[in-house]
Amino acid sequence: MTDTTTFGLHEGSAPSGRRTRLVVHFGGHKTGSSSIQETLQAGNDPKNGFVFLFCGHPNSSAMMQNAFLLPEKLLSIRASEATRADLPAMRDWARTHLRRIILEGIAARPEGPLILSAESISSFVPEEVDMMLAFFQDLPVEPEFIGYIREPAAYLRSSYQEILKLRMPPNPVFAPADATVLPLTHHAVVETLDRRVGRERVQVFIYDRASFPEGSVVRHFFSLLGVDPGAFTRIDSNQGMSQLAVKLLYTYRRLGDCPFANRGPRRVEHKFAEDLGRLQDVPFELHPELRDKARAVNSHIFGWAEARLGRPFPEPEAKAGTGIRSEADLLRFSDEELAKLSAHAAEFGISTADLSADPRAVAEVLCRIRQSYG
Incomplete structure (x- = not known):
């Protein structure tokens, strides 16, 4: 396929009465996708004006990856569970399953759209987009x-927390300065979709809570569907962590001398991280110096956003002299922070008699806490 290939999906290609509206929510990453997905799943009923396509999980990312990723890319993320010889069967099963779910959704005769949500689509290259569109x-x-784009520095701050929550080999545990110089391409899929299906079928918004109804991306998304969001209980999922939680997780991942510090069941690792996230502290922020670096590395996205999305990214709040700048900041603990960790450990009946400001002592206590999860 060439960059000018289209898929007959522009207006006039087929009478809308013969086709069911399919809203594909592609994220992107770190833009409230989990909250959108879980709210949709909780209210999933044709009587509510939509059918949410459930592919075994509210987030259909894995299904879409198995169905449409290029072989080398799919193999790189499924290396622990599949070989190259397994890929054709994996792809066929995913596409057959997805087709069945879509046809079942159509058969339910919703008054509104079918909805599919998978933020993995935001990382699709043109060839993968082409395969997906040919399938549809x-x-x-x-x-x-429909998708959202986050300001680069805010995106990297949020994704950094996610890296620490669910660290799995071979993903590195970045120091903050390394994580913020990663070049981002999460706008590229928008350009591909614009060319393939036409901009009139691609709605993209800056992820900015200040511009959303009641500060909620869930309510904003429902308004785009033409569905009354007041009829549903909003589920806020995968919230940001405090600075102390980030410091503790980084210390655990970097220095933890236990077999599960960098390898463990995702469900258990997530629960461990979420429990640490409840420890009260200031919100996790990057030092302004790192924010400026992240914005400079990704300066190309700023002009694109204003031209395509019709407004600039919001400026981050200036907090001179605050925030995490280096690994040393992450491994430094005050007496107050150690007291909070000690109180948390006590909830599990774990002694902290050997706890000190030495980050290895902190990591040892965290390993004992994590071990209590089984």
């Missing part, structure tokens, strides 16, 4: 796409 074209659906 073979079904009686009319796809449109």
Whole structure:
């Protein structure tokens, strides 16, 4: 396929009455996708004006990856569970399953759209987008796409927390200065979709809580669907962590001398991280110096955002002299922070008699806490 290839999905290609509206929410990453997905799943009923396509999990990212990723890319993320010989069967199963779920959704005759949500689509390259669109074209659906783009420094701050929550080999545990110089391409899929299906079928918004109804991306998304969000209980999921929680997780991942510090069941690792996240402290922020570096590395996105999205990214709040700047900041603990960790350990009946400001002593206590999760 060439960059000018389209898929007959522009207006006039097929009467809308013969196709069911399919809203594809592609994230992107760190823009409230989990909250959107879990709220949709909780209210999933044709009587509510939509059918949410559930592929075994509210986030259909894994299904979409298995169905449409290029072989080398898919193998790189499934290396622990599949070989190259397994890929054709994996792809066929995913596409067959996805087709069945879409047809079942159509059969439910919703008054509103079918909705599919998978933020993995935000990382699709043009060839993967082409395979996805060809798949949709073979079904009686009319796809449109909705996504959000986050300001680069805010995105990296949020994704850094996610790296620490679910650290799995071979992903490195970045020091903050390394994590913030990563070049981002999470706007590229928007350009591809614009070319393939037309901008009129691709709605993209800056992720800015100040501009959303009641500060909620969930309410904003429901308004785009034409569904009354007041009829649903909003689920706020995967919230940001405090600075202390980030410091503790980094110390655990970097220095923890226990087999599960960098390898463990994702569900258990997530629960461990979420419990640490409840420790009260100031919100995790990057030092302004690192924020400026992240914005400079990704300066190309700023001009694109204003031209494509119709407004600039919001400026981050200036907090001179605050925030995490280096690994040394992450491994330094005050008496107050140690007291909070000690109180948390006591909830599990774990002694902290050997706890000190030495980060290895902190990591040892964290390993004992984590071990109590089984």
